[in-house]
Amino acid sequence: MSAAPEAAEATEGAKGGGGKKKLLLIAVPVVLLGAGAGLWFTGILPGLLGMGPPPAAAGEGATAAADAAPRPPAFFDMPEIVTNLNASGRRPVFVKLRSKLEITRAEDAAAITAAMPRLLDLFQTHLRETRPEELRGSAGTHRLRTELVARANIALSPPPGSTQPAPRVTDVLFVEILVQ
Structure with a gap:
């Protein structure tokens, strides 16, 4: 009978020690994660890991x-x-479009002037395939703008083997859209 009370005391001791072990196993990673997050968000850890901005060389500042x-x-x-x-129908529907291209550099205006025939062709080809109901509302105007920006960047892409950077159109601004 003396073996039974000793076994009960051993299991109680194991339960008490197990709770402390579980607490320790949970607390240590939580504290480490908290410290790591603090170092990350203060910018110390990215600098230590070499993930910060590259240092400027002398004279290049x-x-x-x-x-x-x-x-x-x-x-x-x-x-x-x-x-x-x-x-669709017998009566033709026309669109009158006046727009401006927003470009990244003012120096690219000469390249855009040189590519103007290609730009006009791509814009007109797209507009001729557009149905009048596709231009209704702000969603239709947004779709048209997105499509014209993509076509403008295609028209302005440099020929293969060119070392000159291509002009980039960031937006098409509509001055006038008239559907009649």
Whole structure:
């Protein structure tokens, strides 16, 4: 009979020690995660891991600061486009579109002027395949804008083997859209 009370005391001792072990196994990772998160969000840990911004070389500080300064966008006026839409019925439906291209650099205006025939062709081809109901509402205007930006960037892509950076159109701003 003396074995039974000893076994009961041993299991009670194991339960008490097991609770402390569980607490220790949970508390240590939580504290480590908290410390790691604190170091990460204060910016210390990314710097220690080499994930911070690269240090500027001597003499390059002024040019790096000038390059990092945001440039104001430049705008390029597109010629007026009048074309028919893809309308079902006997009566033709026309669209008159005046727009501006928002470009990243003002120096790209010459490249855009040189690519103007391709730009106008891509814009008119897209508009001729557009149905009048697709241009209704703000969602239709947004879809048209997105499609024209994509087509403008395709038209302005440099020829293969060119080392010159391609002009980039960031937005098409509508001055006038008239569907009649």
